[in-house]
């Protein structure tokens with residue numbers, strides 16, 4: 001496929017567990033979390049141009065162009081490498097904002113990886129991850145591109161294989177601001193660290209859950225209804241909640257029942273990000 005019209009995927013992520021084990025001087029929290037992608041994506045098209053201009057063909061409602069994470073990622077690459085050209089970016093948005101699915105972060109990561117390729121910058125994945133961290137704590141995992149056990153603020157990543165189960169995601173009708181949750185006085189910040197084996201044995205807690213369900217009753221409601229079908233969990237700081245299923249049939253049954261009332265998605269877990277399959281097609 002010609003590069004000009006190539007559509008690059010920006011997948012969503014789930015936090016299959018999320019523990020807050022401390023807090024840094026700068027206020028960022030130290031986490032233990034397990035990231036896995038799902039096959040629900042934003043799609044981006046990049047058209048390189050010779051002018052030193054970065055522009056969005058279809059800016060997102062409510063997000064000033066120069067605040068968009070794709071714009072900021074392109075800007076960061078130009079500033080870091082001195083690249084003289086520009087790009088026109090088109091975003092096909094599917095990931096709900098404020099959903100805990102990492103939509104903006106994933107868009108930023110896809111922009112870093114795609115422009116590194118299209119602009120022939122030849123930066124390493126490690127360098128792109130370092131740059132990604134400057135855009136947000138959730139950006140490195142999307143550049144890393146594989147399911148991971150994460151520590152630090154979310155940038156210390158160890159590749160792991162997690163069962164790729166069917167997933168039903170519900171999006172309650174609210175936008176949860178990540179900063180608001182992490183700033184809450186009620187937030188647990190001193191969970192003890194666990195090992196990967198503890199997670200595999202079933203330790204799935206999300207330390208943001210109590211605060212989010214207290215302040216967002218619609219998240220609480222979605223969790224209760226989803227838990228009728230399977231273990232219901234919160235991803236990130238929400239608002240989205242999810243449940244995993246061993247079979248497509250069981251997932252479809254839950255999805256068809258719940259989608260009458262909730263914005264919902266029937267997805268499949270993915271250990272390898274579709275972004276890198278797409279890169280190999282370049």
Ligand SMILES: C[C@](O)(CO)[C@H](O)COP(=O)(O)OP(=O)(O)OC[C@H]1O[C@@H](n2ccc(N)nc2=O)[C@H](O)[C@@H]1O
Nearest residue numbers: 027028029105136137138139153154178179182236237
């Ligand atoms: C909750 C998660 O989605 C789990 O993957 C991430 O930790 C959040 O990642 P993110 O949305 O990219 O977060 P950022 O945009 O970097 O930070 C938004 C705000 O969340 C808080 N924040 C974020 C990550 C972190 N480890 N500790 C924090 O305290 C900070 O107040 C920060 O100002």
Ligand SMILES: Nc1ncnc2c1ncn2[C@@H]1O[C@H](COP(=O)(O)OP(=O)(O)OP(=O)(O)O)[C@@H](O)[C@H]1O
Nearest residue numbers: 068069097098099100101102103104105107138236
């Ligand atoms: N391209 C973009 N897509 C989505 N949000 C964007 C984008 N650019 C900037 N933003 C802003 O960033 C905010 C957070 O975006 P994002 O979708 O990553 O949060 P989220 O879905 O809650 O994921 P998480 O909190 O797990 O990182 C949005 O509410 C929006 O204001």
